[in-house]
Amino acid sequence: MTNVRVRFAPSPTGPLHIGGVRTALFNYLFAKKYNGTFVLRIEDTDQNRYVANAEQYINDSLDWLGIPADETVNKNEKFGPYRQSERKDIYKKNIQELLDSGNAYYAFDTAEDLDKERKGHEENGKTFIYNWHNREKGRLINSLVLTTDEVQKRIKNGEKYVIRFKSPQDEILVMNDIIRGEIKIDTNILDDKILFKSDGMPTYHLANIVDDHLMEISHVIRGEEWLPSMALHILLYRSFGWKAPEFAHLPLILKPTGKGKLSKRDGDKLGFPVFPLAYTNEATEETSRGYKEDGYFPETVLNFLAFLGWNPGTEQEIFSLNELIKSFDLDRVNKSGARFDPDKTKWYQQQYLQQKSDEELAEMFTPVIANEMKQSASDNVITSSFTPRNGEYVQKVVGLIKERATFVSDFWELSAFFFIAPTEYDAKAVKKKWKEKTGKLMNQLVAVISTIDNFSSSNIEKIVKEWITTNELGFGKVMPPFRLALVGAMSGPDLFKIAEMIGKEETISRMEKAITSL
RNA sequence: GGUCCCUUCGUCUAACGGUUAGGACAUAUGGUUUUCAUCCAUAAAAUAGGAGUUCGAUUCUCCUAGGGACUACCA
Numbered sequence: 311m312t313n314v315r316v317r318f319a320p321s322p323t324g325p326l327h328i329g330g331v332r333t334a335l336f337n338y339l340f341a342k343k344y345n346g347t348f349v350l351r352i353e354d355t356d357q358n359r360y361v362a363n364a365e366q367y368i369n370d371s372l373d374w375l376g377i378p379a380d381e382t383v384n385k386n387e388k389f390g391p392y393r394q395s396e397r398k399d400i401y402k403k404n405i406q407e408l409l410d411s412g413n414a415y416y417a418f419d420t421a422e423d424l425d426k427e428r429k430g431h432e433e434n435g436k437t438f439i440y441n442w443h444n445r446e447k448g449r450l451i452n453s454l455v456l457t458t459d460e461v462q463k464r465i466k467n468g469e470k471y472v473i474r475f476k477s478p479q480d481e482i483l484v485m486n487d488i489i490r491g492e493i494k495i496d497t498n499i500l501d502d503k504i505l506f507k508s509d510g511m512p513t514y515h516l517a518n519i520v521d522d523h524l525m526e527i528s529h530v531i532r533g534e535e536w537l538p539s540m541a542l543h544i545l546l547y548r549s550f551g552w553k554a555p556e557f558a559h560l561p562l563i564l565k566p567t568g569k570g571k572l573s574k575r576d577g578d579k580l581g582f583p584v585f586p587l588a589y590t591n592e593a594t595e596e597t598s599r600g601y602k603e604d605g606y607f608p609e610t611v612l613n614f615l616a617f618l619g620w621n622p623g624t625e626q627e628i629f630s631l632n633e634l635i636k637s638f639d640l641d642r643v644n645k646s647g648a649r650f651d652p653d654k655t656k657w658y659q660q661q662y663l664q665q666k667s668d669e670e671l672a673e674m675f676t677p678v679i680a681n682e683m684k685q686s687a688s689d690n691v692i693t694s695s696f697t698p699r700n701g702e703y704v705q706k707v708v709g710l711i712k713e714r715a716t717f718v719s720d721f722w723e724l725s726a727f728f729f730i731a732p733t734e735y736d737a738k739a740v741k742k743k744w745k746e747k748t749g750k751l752m753n754q755l756v757a758v759i760s761t762i763d764n765f766s767s768s769n770i771e772k773i774v775k776e777w778i779t780t781n782e783l784g785f786g787k788v789m790p791p792f793r794l795a796l797v798g799a800m801s802g803p804d805l806f807k808i809a810e811m812i813g814k815e816e817t818i819s820r821m822e823k824a825i826t827s828l
Numbered sequence: 829g830g831u832c833c834c835u836u837c838g839u840c841u842a843a844c845g846g847u848u849a850g851g852a853c854a855u856a857u858g859g860u861u862u863u864c865a866u867c868c869a870u871a872a873a874a875u876a877g878g879a880g881u882u883c884g885a886u887u888c889u890c891c892u893a894g895g896g897a898c899u900a901c902c903a
Contacts (some may be wrong), residue, residue, distance in 0.1 A: 321903045356902055421901075437830050437899085472901055490833070499831055507901040514903045538832060538898040561834080562896070569895075617852095621841060625851050644841080646834050647896065654840070654853045664866095714865040724865085739863090785862050793863060801864035 314346025322364035325589035338377040339638040350379030371586040389525040401512040413549035416453040442479040473506035488558040495541040562647040582652040605717035610659040660716040672705040710803045732798025743790035767810040795824035
């Protein structure tokens, strides 16, 4: 494929929805696969819905995911400007071309007039379509029924007008979509869409076509919600005499349960993010959670997003960005909508967490520890001089607990006992495992442990086990209370490894504390 | 209502017109871990329905049903 240029063209009306992120990703993957260019264009033609920090949010999101645009605002501005609000003159010139060639016309109908027209049709069981059915019947006021002089007079008088596309009559338009194949549309059902609004701004349809052409976009990869307007777009290219790009309409991302496409509400209800980054609405000060802040890695998000509507055709499920670029292609994208599955995204996250090195994870975990320790210190929890938390120690801890975690934020709960002695003991476990004679037994164990010089887990294990066996004490009587003393609960990694980690002195101190308090 | 798109286990999906319809998530049951989690194994689980084309249909065609999108001077 030669000279691939694709674009992601969001509207800066708020945070980028996960469906939009997937569209961006597929565009990015397609571009990179064919050594093409990924363009980010800001479609801010609707002044009413513009949100100031949204554009920054879009850039931050793509940066976090590692799929930045090659060309955009302030970056390789070969075909700039990349904000549609800064391209008004271009659209004006182009709409004039359409007006001159007779493919577009002025319309002076007010919103109220059209509303009335729609209602009237509805009452008669008909659908109102603003096109050849009625545009020249005289009920509608436009430059097709008005004389040139009248039109000029109305415009001069400052009367509001829009410019509409003159859609063709009696034609079966045959189009091709890379994902869906041939699609046929009867042009008689198309209405004459507004191309230019009365506020002097183009609508999406006009701006989009003009920009895609001027920016030399080769493939338009966008959501399925645009499929119904594909005919209009093809017709516009034809009216301009331009070659249309190829189109690929991506399947929608659906709600995990119930009907319809995934929305912010679903995330709130079911407890998962719908946005890549957390976002605060400046007006309402309402904050929406983001994948980043919830502890997901960018590669996790990339991977599960890629598998929503696409698959490699093999049984491999874990893909790095480079592997995705290599394997991705539009011909393996599905036609049908994909239900979003928060469980599977967690599974991906767990996989990526396991892949990370102890070193890398320790680095992420260290600030958390510092924070928790400070908290504990202020709560007067730390009473002993036990504060083992150098880098190597943290790495070892991470190595022992990471397999039971999905997020770095799970680490503290899984490993607090490596840093501070238990402050309380799991009541149920105490009741079940700490019997009358247990204190005595633990005292004996303390004596045994005191004699151990080489305090490695394997050596402690050997000696403790020998002691249990030769005295016929039973593992079930010794090990559970031993764990209770060191951990405070019946959970955690291998007990002898824990003992080695916290050291002989701390082990004994925790046991004595348990004996006196239980 | 109208137009268009879609339809394989609960979910995401695989299967040049010929497979015991495969995998993953979730679920269940065992095993490992003298704890908990992980991990491992096993099980249950699908071609929406009906015609047609064909020696043979998950795959091609049509109809029905269901789902979805669009139907703004929003994108």
